[in-house]
Amino acid sequence: MSVPLYFGEELGRQGYLLPRLLRHGRIRGLLIGGAIRGAWHVPMTALGGSHPGRPLLLGIPVAVVTAVLLGTVIAAVRLSTGAVWAAVAAHLSLNEFALPLTRHVSARVVDPLLAGPLSVTTWSASSLAVLGLWLAHRRRNAGSPVPTGPA
Template sequence: MTAEPTTAEPTTTEATTAPGRSRADLLLFLTISFVGAWITMVPLWADGLRRTSAGQGTPRLAALCMVLMMLVPALTAFGLTARGRGPRRAARILGLTRATPWRRELRSVAVALTIPPALTATGLALATAVGWYAPAHLPGPGAVGALVLSALLSVPLYFGEELGWQGYLLPRLLRHGRIRGLLLGGAIWGAWHVPMTALGGSYPGHPAVLGVPVAVVTAMLLGTVIATIRLSTGSVWAAVAAHLSLNEFTLPLTRAVSGRVVDPLLAGPLSVSTWPVTGLAVLGIWLAHRRGAGRRRSLPVPQPRPTAGR
């Protein structure tokens, strides 16, 4: 997010001029995205793979399935939007094309990259205070360089999610109210991860009955922050940067800095110890929106000038 105020919000023709069609398309998008997520995880369920420890690595089959899963929302959104419009217009509607000057866009991306680490660092401080985390050392230049390279190679995958969630879904949820739409979008995002979460993807070693609700609440909070970044810039680029920073930097750095195996349920960007921090961020977003709405309601209504009588 940038310091400069903006009113840019993603909109689509369907979401604003054809409510019936928009609802049908939204249902189709969610159906394909959720069914597609489960289908891409079938090989892991069939293989009986489950993460039982935070120290367990990611097998190649699991990595491939996750890549395919991440591409489902974008492909679905692009296909639905491009019908009768063509790829160029679809890219503009979904926020893929640049919505602001390049200098401002790059500044927004740079700031977005810092938001997940800032939230996580504060959450780790809380986790350290209660004994859930033990920082031991800073990562070396080689480790940081490897993370940067991995992040650059993974950029298309995060577009795979955010074109769907922030480009297609978010505009349609905003009709239910801004804050309600943001939280609902986050809940949908968390529920979409269930096929992976139930296998111990986010919280290894914990039962699905615990991991799934925690994942949904976490997604509601973090998803609201990412969606707000999307709304403040008018494009998905900064939202992609925030999501990439969350997965490619904060998660591995949390493990790299610790002197012992980290339980992601208790410490890290997806942990309950980060909930108070992201919760405060969401509260700030709500207060800022409420204050802005109040200012808009209080603006004086221009009165017509009296005309001279004849």
């Protein structure tokens, strides 16, 4: 039922916006896209969707940083496969499987700020994934001429 929602969001973000952001360079484009993803999720966070019961001054920055990191990984999936559907699958699997799994694995209610895919505890893994993507991109382009435009 939710596939059309994820498809619409990722078609706009990965199919339309990302190719235009790549004019600023791959890394900048991915990070700008992640920041836009973070801003997109601010209203949901402000309504208590990501970190219910937490102050907005804490929940919103956590949600934005998480969205930047996860959005960068999802965009890299799209670029690696060339398919918006791959980004849809990544987004769908995060929201429809990883989030509920956190609730089911724990014997008690967990604080989504501290545990689960939208928590600060995922920042290190997400950051490592983003770093790995950057290193892979650099390695792939090591033999090609140095671009004169922005990185």
